[in-house]
Amino acid sequence: MSETKAVADLGEDEARAELARLAKAISAADKAYHRADAPEISDAEYDALKVRNAAIEARFPHLKRPDSPSERVGAAPVEGFGKVRHEMPMLSLSNAFDAADVEDFVAGIRRYLNLGPEAPLAFTAEPKIDGLSLSLRYEKGRLVRAATRGDGEVGEDVTANARTIGDIPAKLSGAPDLLEVRGEVYMSHADFAALNERQERAGGKTFANPRNAAAGSLRQLDPEITRARPLRFFAYGWGALSEPLADTQSGAIERLSALGFPANPLTRRCDRLDEMLALYREVEQRRATLGYDIDGVVYKIDDLALQARLGFRSTTPRWALAHKFPAELAWTRLEGIDIQVGRTGALSPVARLTPVTVGGVVVSNATLHNEDYIAGRDARGNPIREGKDIRVGDWVQVYRAGDVIPKVADVDLSKRPADAQPYQFPEKCPECGSDAVREPGDAVRRCSGGLICPAQAVERLKHFVSRAAFDIEGLGAKQVESFWRDGWIREPADIFTLEERYGPGQPRQLRNREGWGEKSAANLFAAIRECRRIPLRRLIFALGIRHVGEAAAGLLARHYGTWGAFEAAMTHARIDEGPEWDDLLSIDGVGAVMATSLITAFHQEAERASIDRLVALLEVEEAETRAPATSPVAGKTVVFTGTLEKMTRAEAKARAEALGAKVSGSVSAKTDLLVAGPGAGSKAKKAAELGIETIDEDAWLRLIEGA
Numbered sequence: 001m002s003e004t005k006a007v008a009d010l011g012e013d014e015a016r017a018e019l020a021r022l023a024k025a026i027s028a029a030d031k032a033y034h035r036a037d038a039p040e041i042s043d044a045e046y047d048a049l050k051v052r053n054a055a056i057e058a059r060f061p062h063l064k065r066p067d068s069p070s071e072r073v074g075a076a077p078v079e080g081f082g083k084v085r086h087e088m089p090m091l092s093l094s095n096a097f098d099a100a101d102v103e104d105f106v107a108g109i110r111r112y113l114n115l116g117p118e119a120p121l122a123f124t125a126e127p128k129i130d131g132l133s134l135s136l137r138y139e140k141g142r143l144v145r146a147a148t149r150g151d152g153e154v155g156e157d158v159t160a161n162a163r164t165i166g167d168i169p170a171k172l173s174g175a176p177d178l179l180e181v182r183g184e185v186y187m188s189h190a191d192f193a194a195l196n197e198r199q200e201r202a203g204g205k206t207f208a209n210p211r212n213a214a215a216g217s218l219r220q221l222d223p224e225i226t227r228a229r230p231l232r233f234f235a236y237g238w239g240a241l242s243e244p245l246a247d248t249q250s251g252a253i254e255r256l257s258a259l260g261f262p263a264n265p266l267t268r269r270c271d272r273l274d275e276m277l278a279l280y281r282e283v284e285q286r287r288a289t290l291g292y293d294i295d296g297v298v299y300k301i302d303d304l305a306l307q308a309r310l311g312f313r314s315t316t317p318r319w320a321l322a323h324k325f326p327a328e329l330a331w332t333r334l335e336g337i338d339i340q341v342g343r344t345g346a347l348s349p350v351a352r353l354t355p356v357t358v359g360g361v362v363v364s365n366a367t368l369h370n371e372d373y374i375a376g377r378d379a380r381g382n383p384i385r386e387g388k389d390i391r392v393g394d395w396v397q398v399y400r401a402g403d404v405i406p407k408v409a410d411v412d413l414s415k416r417p418a419d420a421q422p423y424q425f426p427e428k429c430p431e432c433g434s435d436a437v438r439e440p441g442d443a444v445r446r447c448s449g450g451l452i453c454p455a456q457a458v459e460r461l462k463h464f465v466s467r468a469a470f471d472i473e474g475l476g477a478k479q480v481e482s483f484w485r486d487g488w489i490r491e492p493a494d495i496f497t498l499e500e501r502y503g504p505g506q507p508r509q510l511r512n513r514e515g516w517g518e519k520s521a522a523n524l525f526a527a528i529r530e531c532r533r534i535p536l537r538r539l540i541f542a543l544g545i546r547h548v549g550e551a552a553a554g555l556l557a558r559h560y561g562t563w564g565a566f567e568a569a570m571t572h573a574r575i576d577e578g579p580e581w582d583d584l585l586s587i588d589g590v591g592a593v594m595a596t597s598l599i600t601a602f603h604q605e606a607e608r609a610s611i612d613r614l615v616a617l618l619e620v621e622e623a624e625t626r627a628p629a630t631s632p633v634a635g636k637t638v639v640f641t642g643t644l645e646k647m648t649r650a651e652a653k654a655r656a657e658a659l660g661a662k663v664s665g666s667v668s669a670k671t672d673l674l675v676a677g678p679g680a681g682s683k684a685k686k687a688a689e690l691g692i693e694t695i696d697e698d699a700w701l702r703l704i705e706g707a
């Protein structure tokens with residue numbers, strides 16, 4: 001299997017043959033990409049091909065082909081949309097996949113609110129539209145701004161495009177002075193088919209599914225193109241408001257509907273779990289005849305006062321749930337297994353499949369997760385798929401749920417070719433030849449080459465410039481890869497010295513590079529300059545530290561506030577001991593695994609030096625706390641003890657944290673306030689000894705009232 005052999009181990013003939021194969025594959029992918037919104041391979045796979053090609057060329061420069069893919073530079077960066085910071089973040093939904101998950105959701109809410117099993121608790125249930133979300137801001141009844149979700153905090157300004165959509169009123173009468181309406185933009189099946197037909201006739205690009213078509217149509221720089229595309233809109237919620245729309249979710253949607261926004265006609269109010277599940281089944285049955293794509297049902301608590309009490313986790317509301325439809329399945333042949341090396345060195349096996357349509361989308365690649373998964377066991381060594389392993393040549397079942405990466409779920413042993421061999425997972429990194437090792441307890445085999453490994457270095461840079469990280473206009477995965485290949489950018493800090501090295505007046509200049517010109521080069525330098533100032537949470541996320549995702553980066557930023565405080569804590573922290581460790585673990589949402597990973601990263605010399613070089617070039621903004629500055633408990637450490645009668649402990653804690661307080665389980669000299677209910681014991685005593693202010697539950701509620 002030449003494609004998984006380490007570059008260092010390739011013979012000259014193998015290298016020549018593989019360069020030919022790569023040139024063909026990359027060129028085919030380029031064509032597919034430009035012709036359709038239906039690329040045949042994922043960006044990651046495409047990038048992996050290019051990286052591999054570059055690595056082989058670096059080792060065998062004399063074999064570089066005249067039509068080498070490394071000589072072709074990706075399309076010039078497009079000028080983008082303006083950015084809009086959402087006044088209220090646009091969140092996502094947690095998912096349920098079966099009735100038991102829904103039951104848990106309802107039971108969890110009852111527990112949180114301390115409601116007995118028979119206490120009334122109403123929900124709304126409505127289809128989950130498979131489109132893209134849009135926030136529409138009306139001031140004094142006029143549409144002033146439309147923005148996509150983006151990363152949830154900052155989206156793209158698509159106002160001119162939204163104005164072309166017939167379902168979206170430009171003017172409202174009788175609306176609150178400030179009203180942000182949120183909903184889903186989508187395209188009907190009929191309009192989608194007609195659009196693709198038109199596109200095909202005109203030689204334009206066709207779209208893989210209605211959602212891609214809706215997204216591609218809304219995100220057009222020329223609003224006249226959007227106008228010509230039949231987009232539709234359903235309102236399902238709201239953002240900032242100058243006055244409440246109603247007391248209930250259903251009432252608020254009725255009000256939006258009266259103001260002229262389409263609401264989904266299948267929306268129902270449900271008083272009981274079985275009614276929710278009945279609506280789910282009804283919607284599932286009608287799914288095929290609705291004429292537009294939906295991928296589940298969304299349940300929301302109807303009473304808005306209860307929604308407010310339930311509040312939010314870091315990225316999802318506690319009061320809503322998406323109950324997804326089951327995934328779609330298909331059977332096909334496994335033609336080969338490729339290994340991709342990710343940003344953290346993880347070797348991920350990817351199935352190359354005979355293309356097959358799964359739920360209307362052509363799938364030719366799917367994840368195989370990891371080495372155990374292929375071998376037919378889970379991380380603990382227990383059999384999965386009754387212990388059946390997966391072999392090249394096998395007839396396999398492909399599974400696709402919503403927009404998640406398709407996976408290989410099952411294998412049909414009766415169709416296994418007689419000569420199929422068990423898959424040997426590589427023990428060397430296919431990109432750099434370093435040992436690929438599996439730590440005890442880790443399901444994943446990782447390249448030990450660190451930043452020496454070209455794949456890891458490039459993947460980290462791509463992560464660094466990705467949308468939720470630095471998001472530099474004009475510097476995407478393709479450009480990063482091309483700069484990396486030529487040694488212009490090897491680590492994040494290099495991005496911020498690019499202009500110094502390749503800007504006006506330098507012997508080699510970006511503007512003279514293939515695919516670039518005076519304007520695009522100047523734009524890129526300007527975009528990079530603009531990104532020097534960066535919010536703390538984005539910087540932490542951009543570092544690409546294992547286990548530190550977007551939400552965790554946000555928690556860390558809010559906790560430490562400034563880069564200086566965060567960096568000092570990480571520098572002084574020791575794994576499993578000391579006050580910095582305890583402090584790190586006191587953050588709700590940070591566990592020992594993440595903490596260890598953070599500390600390891602800051603104590604690894606090369607990695608740390610690279611972080612320091614980067615931060616020296618930046619201006620890091622202090623973290624915004626979501627808590628209102630006026631909150632009387634912001635920054636205070638609060639302890640709850642005894643029985644709370646008006647709310648559960650979970651609610652009290654979440655509410656206090658949302659107001660910027662830190663909730664601790666024990667009383668110490670650092671405690672600012674003890675909230676003691678009946679039955680308070682040793683904690684109240686200790687607080688009294690330490691002279692800490694102690695109040696009861698009612699006084700607490702008065703204190704935070706209106707905050």
Ligand code: IVH
Binds near residue numbers: 133236
């Ligand atoms: S409510 C606070 N209702 O699903 C969360 N979302 O997975 C607000 N979506 O980004 C979302 N139909 O784009 C809600 N009836 C519906 C929806 C819906 C589709 C989308 C929405 C959101 C995503 C979350």
